[in-house]
Amino acid sequence: MSPFRSIARTEWQLLVRRRSYGVLLGAFSVVLAFATGLGVLRQDRELQQQRRYQALVREQWVGQPDRHPHRVAHYGTFAFKPVGPLAAFDPGVESFSGRVQFLEAHRQNAANFAEAGALSSAFRLGELSPAFVVHLLLPLVVIVLGYRILADDREAGRLRLLLAQGTPPGALLAGKAAGLALGLAPFATTAAIALAASVVLGPGAEGAAAWIRGGLVAAAAGLHLAGWLTLTLWASARAATPVRALGGLVTLWAAVGIVLPRTAGAIAATQPPLPGKSEFAAQLAAEVHRLGDAHNPGDPVFARLRRETLARHGVDRVEDLPVNYGAIVMARGEELTAEAFARHFSAVTEQMERQEAVVHRAAWFAPYLAVRALSAAASGTDLRALTAFQRAAEAYRFSFVQALNALHRDKIRFTNDRAQRLAASHWAAFPDFHVRGPALTESLAGTAGCWAALAAWLLAPLVGLWRTGVRP
Amino acid sequence: MLAAETLSKRFPGAAAPAVDRLNLKVAPGELFALLGPNGAGKTTTINCFLGFVPADSGRVTVDGLDVASEPLETKRRLAYIPEQVNLYDFLSGLENLDYFSQLAGHRYSKPELRRLLTEAGLQPEAHERRVRGYSKGMRQKVGIAIALAKRAKALLLDEPTSGLDPSASHEFSQVLHRLRAQNVAILMATHDLFRAREDANRVGIMRQGRLVHILSAAELRQTDLEKLYLEAMAG
Numbered sequence: 001m002s003p004f005r006s007i008a009r010t011e012w013q014l015l016v017r018r019r020s021y022g023v024l025l026g027a028f029s030v031v032l033a034f035a036t037g038l039g040v041l042r043q044d045r046e047l048q049q050q051r052r053y054q055a056l057v058r059e060q061w062v063g064q065p066d067r068h069p070h071r072v073a074h075y076g077t078f079a080f081k082p083v084g085p086l087a088a089f090d091p092g093v094e095s096f097s098g099r100v101q102f103l104e105a106h107r108q109n110a111a112n113f114a115e116a117g118a119l120s121s122a123f124r125l126g127e128l129s130p131a132f133v134v135h136l137l138l139p140l141v142v143i144v145l146g147y148r149i150l151a152d153d154r155e156a157g158r159l160r161l162l163l164a165q166g167t168p169p170g171a172l173l174a175g176k177a178a179g180l181a182l183g184l185a186p187f188a189t190t191a192a193i194a195l196a197a198s199v200v201l202g203p204g205a206e207g208a209a210a211w212i213r214g215g216l217v218a219a220a221a222g223l224h225l226a227g228w229l230t231l232t233l234w235a236s237a238r239a240a241t242p243v244r245a246l247g248g249l250v251t252l253w254a255a256v257g258i259v260l261p262r263t264a265g266a267i268a269a270t271q272p273p274l275p276g277k278s279e280f281a282a283q284l285a286a287e288v289h290r291l292g293d294a295h296n297p298g299d300p301v302f303a304r305l306r307r308e309t310l311a312r313h314g315v316d317r318v319e320d321l322p323v324n325y326g327a328i329v330m331a332r333g334e335e336l337t338a339e340a341f342a343r344h345f346s347a348v349t350e351q352m353e354r355q356e357a358v359v360h361r362a363a364w365f366a367p368y369l370a371v372r373a374l375s376a377a378a379s380g381t382d383l384r385a386l387t388a389f390q391r392a393a394e395a396y397r398f399s400f401v402q403a404l405n406a407l408h409r410d411k412i413r414f415t416n417d418r419a420q421r422l423a424a425s426h427w428a429a430f431p432d433f434h435v436r437g438p439a440l441t442e443s444l445a446g447t448a449g450c451w452a453a454l455a456a457w458l459l460a461p462l463v464g465l466w467r468t469g470v471r472p
Numbered sequence: 473m474l475a476a477e478t479l480s481k482r483f484p485g486a487a488a489p490a491v492d493r494l495n496l497k498v499a500p501g502e503l504f505a506l507l508g509p510n511g512a513g514k515t516t517t518i519n520c521f522l523g524f525v526p527a528d529s530g531r532v533t534v535d536g537l538d539v540a541s542e543p544l545e546t547k548r549r550l551a552y553i554p555e556q557v558n559l560y561d562f563l564s565g566l567e568n569l570d571y572f573s574q575l576a577g578h579r580y581s582k583p584e585l586r587r588l589l590t591e592a593g594l595q596p597e598a599h600e601r602r603v604r605g606y607s608k609g610m611r612q613k614v615g616i617a618i619a620l621a622k623r624a625k626a627l628l629l630d631e632p633t634s635g636l637d638p639s640a641s642h643e644f645s646q647v648l649h650r651l652r653a654q655n656v657a658i659l660m661a662t663h664d665l666f667r668a669r670e671d672a673n674r675v676g677i678m679r680q681g682r683l684v685h686i687l688s689a690a691e692l693r694q695t696d697l698e699k700l701y702l703e704a705m706a707g
Contacts, residue, residue, distance in 0.1 A: 003574065003575050003577070006571060006574035006575060007575070010560075010563070010571050013563070014560060014562055014563070017562050018562075156558045157554065157556060157558040158558045158559070158560070160522075160524065160552075160554060161552070161554065161557070161558065161572065161615075161618075162572075162575060163522075163524070163547070164522055164547060164550065164551075164552040165547070165572055165575040165576040165618075165622070166544055166545075166547035166548040166575070166576055166577070167575045168544060472524045
């Protein structure tokens, strides 16, 4: 047997013979199983609820009596954000953001901005999700199992005997790393089972794409943990005593796992700060007012609309138009507000992306940020997925309100407008809201930096280890 | 087999060199005992042979190979028993021996491992017990077995009998005799004047990094070693 294999096997034996090993594995498995069960149940309940409410909302929409189309536009409907493919494993921003949006005429009820504005809250420790257990707690297990791996040998004087046997230092380090990895294998397997369970049982996961997403989460987590393993080995090779290795590693873990992510989140939130919900609404109202005020008879935009409409139909008075002029004004107004909203929404989205970029830059120093971003992106529960939903909901809102305005224009006469009704049979012709989650390629766009940060996180301690070597 | 040529080593910050222009040769089948007080440079000399401490000047060779340029090859030709043999507490004596032998590139069957442990003086009923419960002497015997298992051409001993009871010390001396008969070159740092006189072909007395006396076997028989040692220390 080569020295490498002997060392790997013996280190593994020494690790699993420790009494703390079984306790740690048991505790980890219980916590992860609990988190996974909770995640699956929570997402399942969410999906059932969505389905129930979506059906109810549809039923109520279709069941509306004969009504004026503009009343229908204000009656409104709801859009539900679909459950992310791996939301059971990693709920991402979904644990902070709203998932329901009320859709009606004139207004973009961007209820979700309240949560988006509180981006820094997304950097709290968060709920006990499987992702949290695997990405934040498992590195701690690596540290606890590994900090003694070389420091103990040196402190006890065994390292001299090991080296005196003619063991190549490279084989010694690689063998120790492999032994530690073998000891960690049951933990990794437990994590893989939790991930697979989320793919199989999670309500959002569908088909082969979900497995690919699961594979990507596993790859990111694997890279992250390999980095921690190498770092632990390095600390153990460098530190004067095992206790110092442990102290240094745990301090670093707390810094890059808790302190830095929170700080980065807080800094990101000021870069520049997002408008609050009411601020956003006020900005939007001012913009809409500037673009054109349908209620102001002297407003140039609507004065021109009136001129052009009358000219097109060759009449002098709106009452003589073959179509309902009130509906035309409303449709134009809807276009203007939708444009204004789209602009403001894009501005806010860009701002959020800038904030996210700050967090991604911090990921070079805190791999937890990188693995968390990758995990949420692959799970389809990141900010990008939320924004895509909000855009889809707004597009749906615009199309159904404009369809109602068209009915209003064509089927309701201008005179005595408010007293008229449209037959209830019209409502069923409106499609229900459906949106697909982001495609895999969309989810992965812009994650290269995070992958690079994780790779650097693995490479840095490798270089350190190569430079430090093994000293007796 | 073992040779140091004008070997010098000064540790950073130290006023005097730990080893000062040391010349030393140990031939196959010879046991050279290094005497001297703590801090005389005995352990540093051994560390230079092991390649754990790089020489400032001069050179150290094992079987003609330079330790500085062939650190692994020279270690393969050496066996080493420290003052404190530190083993893996959660492995048995047998498992420890097996592991350390594998690192040296040897693969022994269980009966062979048992035979080596017995040869080193470890009672058979202790072979499969965890080292955690071993006395210092028992650990030392596993260390001897590890050295025997290596089938090395040279043996480095750093105060191997300190803390051993007289009978264990005696058993150890017999092991050394057998190894000498097998043409192993042995360099032993020790405080034990009695054992040095009994076992060694030659004795060197070290003081402040230098060999101040070297006595051959014939000279040893005619000398009061203790008196000479005390005189050497008095300067």
